Amino acid sequence: xxxxxxxxxxxxxxxxxxxxxxxxxxxxxxxxxxxxxxxxxxxxxxxxxxxxxxxxxxxxxxxxxxxxxxxxxxxxxxxxxxxxxxxxxxxxxxxxxxxxxxxxxxxxxxxxxxxxxxxxxxxxxxxxxxxxxxxxxxxxxxxxxxxxxxxxxxxxxxxxxxxxxxxxxxxxxxxxxxxxxxxxxxxxxxxxxxxxxxxxxxxxxxxxxxxxxxxxxxxxxxxxxxxxxxxxxxxxxxxxxxxxxxxxxxxxxxxxxxxxxxxxxxxxxxxxxxxxxxxx
Amino acid sequence: xxxxxxxxxxxxxxxxxxxxxxxxxxxxxxxxxxxxxxxxxxxxxxxxxxxxxxxxxxxxxxxxxxxxxxxxxxxxxxxxxxxxxxxxxxxxxxxxxxxxxxxxxxxxxxxxxxxxxxxxxxxxxxxxxxxxxxxxxxxxxxxxxxxxxxxxxxxxxxxxxxxxxxxxxxxxxxxxxxxxxxxxxxxxxxxxxxxxxxxxxxxxxxxxxxxxxxxxxxxxxxxxxxxxxxxxxxxxxxxxxxxxxxxxxxxxxxxxxxxxxxxxxxxxxxxxxxxxxxxxxxxxxxxxxxxxxxxxxxxxxxxxxxxxxxxxxxxxxxxxxxxxxxxxxxxxxxxxxxxxxxxxxxxxxxxxxxxxxxxxxxxxxxxxxxxxxxxxxxxxxxxxxxxxxxxxxxxxxxxxxxxxxxxxxxxxxxxxx
Numbered sequence: 001x002x003x004x005x006x007x008x009x010x011x012x013x014x015x016x017x018x019x020x021x022x023x024x025x026x027x028x029x030x031x032x033x034x035x036x037x038x039x040x041x042x043x044x045x046x047x048x049x050x051x052x053x054x055x056x057x058x059x060x061x062x063x064x065x066x067x068x069x070x071x072x073x074x075x076x077x078x079x080x081x082x083x084x085x086x087x088x089x090x091x092x093x094x095x096x097x098x099x100x101x102x103x104x105x106x107x108x109x110x111x112x113x114x115x116x117x118x119x120x121x122x123x124x125x126x127x128x129x130x131x132x133x134x135x136x137x138x139x140x141x142x143x144x145x146x147x148x149x150x151x152x153x154x155x156x157x158x159x160x161x162x163x164x165x166x167x168x169x170x171x172x173x174x175x176x177x178x179x180x181x182x183x184x185x186x187x188x189x190x191x192x193x194x195x196x197x198x199x200x201x202x203x204x205x206x207x208x209x210x211x212x213x214x215x216x217x218x219x220x221x222x223x224x225x226x227x228x229x230x231x232x233x234x235x236x237x238x239x240x241x242x243x244x245x246x247x248x249x250x251x252x253x254x255x256x257x258x259x260x261x262x263x264x265x266x267x268x269x270x271x272x273x274x275x276x277x278x279x280x
Numbered sequence: 281x282x283x284x285x286x287x288x289x290x291x292x293x294x295x296x297x298x299x300x301x302x303x304x305x306x307x308x309x310x311x312x313x314x315x316x317x318x319x320x321x322x323x324x325x326x327x328x329x330x331x332x333x334x335x336x337x338x339x340x341x342x343x344x345x346x347x348x349x350x351x352x353x354x355x356x357x358x359x360x361x362x363x364x365x366x367x368x369x370x371x372x373x374x375x376x377x378x379x380x381x382x383x384x385x386x387x388x389x390x391x392x393x394x395x396x397x398x399x400x401x402x403x404x405x406x407x408x409x410x411x412x413x414x415x416x417x418x419x420x421x422x423x424x425x426x427x428x429x430x431x432x433x434x435x436x437x438x439x440x441x442x443x444x445x446x447x448x449x450x451x452x453x454x455x456x457x458x459x460x461x462x463x464x465x466x467x468x469x470x471x472x473x474x475x476x477x478x479x480x481x482x483x484x485x486x487x488x489x490x491x492x493x494x495x496x497x498x499x500x501x502x503x504x505x506x507x508x509x510x511x512x513x514x515x516x517x518x519x520x521x522x523x524x525x526x527x528x529x530x531x532x533x534x535x536x537x538x539x540x541x542x543x544x545x546x547x548x549x550x551x552x553x554x555x556x557x558x559x560x561x562x563x564x565x566x567x568x569x570x571x572x573x574x575x576x577x578x579x580x581x582x583x584x585x586x587x588x589x590x591x592x593x594x595x596x597x598x599x600x601x602x603x604x605x606x607x608x609x610x611x612x613x614x615x616x617x618x619x620x621x622x623x624x625x626x627x628x629x630x631x632x633x634x635x636x637x638x639x640x641x642x643x644x645x646x647x648x649x650x651x652x653x654x655x656x657x658x659x660x661x662x663x664x665x666x667x668x669x670x671x672x673x674x675x676x677x678x679x680x681x682x683x684x685x686x687x688x689x690x691x692x693x694x695x696x697x
Contacts, residue, residue, distance in 0.1 A: 018502045018510065021495065022517040028532040028572065029521060031542055035535060043535045044545060085316040092312035097305055106681075106690045108316060111324050113681050115633020117650040118670045121657055122327025125334060145323040148316055153694050160696065206525045208636050209650075213657065226527040230640050234534055242528035249523035253516075 029246055036239040043236065054240040064225065064241065071222040073136065075204040078143035082200040085144070086151025087193055091185075093152075094159035109149040119146070120213035127214060134216025142214055143204040150203055151196035158192025191259040198252055198259075205248075328674070335667035338446035341438070344385035345373040349442040352435075357462065362435050367422055368415035374400075375407045385441075391448065391662075392437035399428050436460040449668035474652075478672060481648040484638075485631040488570045492578040492627050493620065495571070500582035500619075505591070518583075522576040530640050533569045534560060566642035574631055578623040581695065585619025622692050625684040629677055649673045 039049035058064045089108060092098055111119065123142045124133060132138040162185075170180035208223040215224060222241070229238045342349045348370040355362040374382070386400035403425055410421045423430040440448070440458055451457055451464060455472040459465050466472070503514045521529060536542050537560035544556040559565055589612065597607035635650030649669055656666035684693050 014498070014502055015510075017498055018506070018514060021499050022513060025517040025521050025572065025575065028529065028536050029524060032528075032532045032535055042540075043538075044540050045542065085319055089313045089316040092309040095305065095309045095312075097302070098309050098313060099306075102685075102690050104313065104317070105694070106685060108313075108320055109690070109694055110681075111320065113629060113677065114324075114328065115635070115650055115673060115677060117633060117635045117653045118331060118674050119324065119327065121653060121666055121670055122329075122331040123323070124657070125330040125663075126323075126327045129330075141323055145320060148319070152316065153696065157696055202523065206527075208527065209654075212654070223525065223527050226525075226531070227636065227640075230527065230531055230534065234531060238531050239535065242525070242531050245525040245528040246520075249525065249528075250520060253519055253523045 032239045033243050033246070036236055036243045038236055041235060043234065043239070054236040057237040058240045058244070064222075064237070067220050067222045067225040070136075070219055071205055074139050074143055074219075074221060075201050077140045078147055078204045079197050079201040081140070081144040082147035083151050083193060083197045086148045086196060086200070087155050087189070089148075090152050090155035090159060090192075090196075091189075093156050094162055095164060105152075108152055111146050112149045116146070116207075116209035120210035123210060124213040133214060134219065136219055138214050139211060139219050139221075142210050143207060146207060146210065147200035147203045150199035151193070154196035154199055155189060155192040158189055158195075162188055195256050195259045198256055202249075202252060331667045331670050331674075333667075334663050335449050335671045336445045336447070337664070338388075338441065338444055338448070340381075340384045340388035341442045342444060344377045344381035345370060348373050348438075352439045352442050355435075355439060357436060357439050357460075359432065361419070361430070361432055362439075364416050364419050366435075367419040367429075371407060371410065371418050371422055374404055377404075388441055389437060391452070391665075392441055393434060395428075396434065396437065399426055399434070402426065403429070433460060446664075449664040450671065452665065453668040453672050474669065474672075477647075477649055477652060478676075480646075481632055481650075481673075482676070484566065484570070484646070484648060485628050487567065488574055488631045489578075489624050489627045491567065491571050492574050493624055496575055496578035496582055496623065497616075497620070499575075500579045500586055503579070503583050504586035504589075518576050518579050521572065526573065526636065529573065530569065530637050533565070533572065533641065537565055537568065560641055562643045563646050566638055566646050569637055569641045570631060570634070573634075573637060574627045577627045577630055581622040581626065581692075582616065582619040584695070585616050585622075589615050618688055618692060621688045622684070625680060625688065626693065629680050629684070632676060632680070633673065 034045075034047060035043055036054055037050050037052065038047045039051035039053065040047070042048075093101060093105065098104060119142075123138075127133045127135075127138040127141075132141075166184050167177075167180050170184055171177065175183070206223055207221070208227050211219075211221050211224055212227070215221065226238060226241060229235070348366065351366045351369050352362060355366060377385075382400065382404050386397040386404075389396035389400060403422070406425050410418075410425065419429075428434055440446070440462075447458070447464075452467070453474050455467045455475045456464050457467045499514070499518075503511065503518070506514060534541075538544075539556045539558075541559070543559060544553070547553045548556070559568070593611050593615075594604075594607050597611045598604065602610070632648075633650055634648060635654055638646065638648055639651050639654075650673065653666050653669045653673065656662045656669065684690075
């Protein structure tokens with residue numbers, strides 16, 4: 001009897017702990033949403049009234065929109081480049097005949113291990129040498145190398161357990177290599193590529209540190225503007241942008257879950273995102 | 281089978297054909313991985329190499345005073361002053377050197393001895409007033425300009441600053457310096473800061489990792505065993521913050537924890553506190569926000585590992601009469617260790633290099649190495665010092681990365697297994 005009590009107590013404690021962790025993880029995000037609709041400019045409750053003025057500041061005003069546009073341009077180009085590079089490499093790994101695969105993988109994912117403040121410094125030296133600092137091209141080159149490992153990992157995860165002999169089977173049945181690739185590999189790999197591209201885009205879209213080193217006033221990205229805003233004086237327009245970013249995060253989360261659902265080893269992708277955070 | 285029945289030359293031919301096709305396959309794989317490999321090499325490894333180079337590069341004096349530099353490198357650097365011709369060469373070059381080069385050299389020399397910058401700039405202003413004289417008279421003339429030119433310490437500092445490459449920055453990043461005899465010694469007590477910063481960085485990362493482990497282990501266990509809506513809510517609670525922009529999360533915490541913030545006003549309304557608590561822009565705030573940022577890094581590898589542990593293992597241990605605690609310690613815990621290793625190392629590696637969040641939510645005394653790298657690079661434009669600190673931080677990360685690769689494997693660290 002007492003044993004049963006102990007188990008019941010343990011279960012209650014576990015659930016209480018779980019609820020506390022949910023509160024800790026989600027409450028901060030939830031708390032800023034109402035503030036972003038405040039009619040006043042103070043960041044405290046009770047709200048003086050509701051309004052959309054801070055959303056107007058963010059989405060109708062020049063500076064915020066310009067940085068959003070920069071982020072979208074950099075993110076899109078870097079994502080395309082990273083997706084092509086990462087997918088090709090992931091396919092090479094899936095063929096399982098690369099020499100020293102672990103060492104090569106370790107080398108290729110180094111950009112997400114090295115602290116971005118070091119990468120940013122080095123890339124600044126390189127781009128200064130090439131005369132590419134304060135150019136869009138420079139920022140894109142940097143974001144591509146930071147984002148590519150996430151595509152590599154996500155697509156590799158998708159191809160894990162993929163049986164390469166299926167391609168040989170197709171060839172023995174008379175399919176050309178192209179046809180075999182299109183009908184066998186592409187359907188398996190596509191969700192992984194899309195998820196990888198999503199990770200890549202979010203990595204670029206949230207990148208501050210390296211961009212801080214490389215961007216001039218004309219390349220200011222959204223995170224850079226938010227960083228400056230937080231450093232100087234935090235006002236509700238930042239919270240409006242934060243809310244907008246949370247909505248984007250929720251949407252990408254849903255899309256990636258749907259995409260990766262079929263693949264039980266989807267943690268690679270999730271962890272890829274985890275490591276995207278090294279990009280701060 | 282075909283190979284087994286083939287004989288002699290035929291078998292050899294078959295083996296060769298097999299080998300050739302294997303080689304072709306491998307070549308295709310290499311060509312597929314080559315673009316990313318080269319890209320990472322050029323756009324990532326080359327920059328890291330440049331940081332290493334910049335940590336040792338020392339061009340300022342050679343650029344401003346090339347002949348003085350070569351004359352000083354010929355000086356044995358013993359007690360006393362360099363020979364007279366050095367003074368003459370230096371006086372001539374100081375008068376002739378372009379302003380910018382002189383300023384750079386002065387800045388470089390100021391790292392060696394504080395006050396050297398003004399010595400150079402004031403001497404450069406007054407040097408034209410010196411009448412051209414015999415080399416032997418130049419020493420007296422310079423000393424007359426500023427008596428510090430008569431002190432050997434300044435010439436030793438100048439000699440240390442003349443080679444093309446210098447250990448100065450990397451030594452400074454470790455609170456070391458070269459004395460006048462060229463021996464490596466500890467920096468004066470009031471100038472020892474960087475080892476403290478490094479230790480602080482490692483301490484913060486260790487504490488954050490430990491808190492994340494203590495919270496993340498039961499949370500991951502709950503996620504792995506819960507079912508129904510509770511499991512979904514837990515998963516969302518871990519994943520949503522994770523996908524949310526780092527700056528959005530940081531701003532949320534600032535709003536929540538500041539003096540007039542939600543936490544303080546809630547506590548005040550409940551009558552628990554009478555004066556607002558200092559929850560942010562200090563060490564407390566740093567730990568709260570960093571744990572929030574890092575928790576998913578810990579939870580996800582743990583969750584993956586725990587999900588792979590069959591639940592009937594614990595049941596088996598219970599059916600054999602083991603207390604749940606004993607079952608946990610001897611059956612469950614050992615099987616989670618790969619996840620613990622991956623999560624802890626990942627959390628530690630990411631925290632050690634963090635810069636943006638601490639710079640926004642911690643006090644000046646809580647800043648980590650990353651902050652100072654950015655400070656030297658963007659504020660004081662001291663590339664040597666920024667690079668040297670970068671190398672020290674990189675060394676820490678590389679050691680941890682290799683450790684992680686050895687202990688849990690690269691693939692596990694990347695979440696691939």
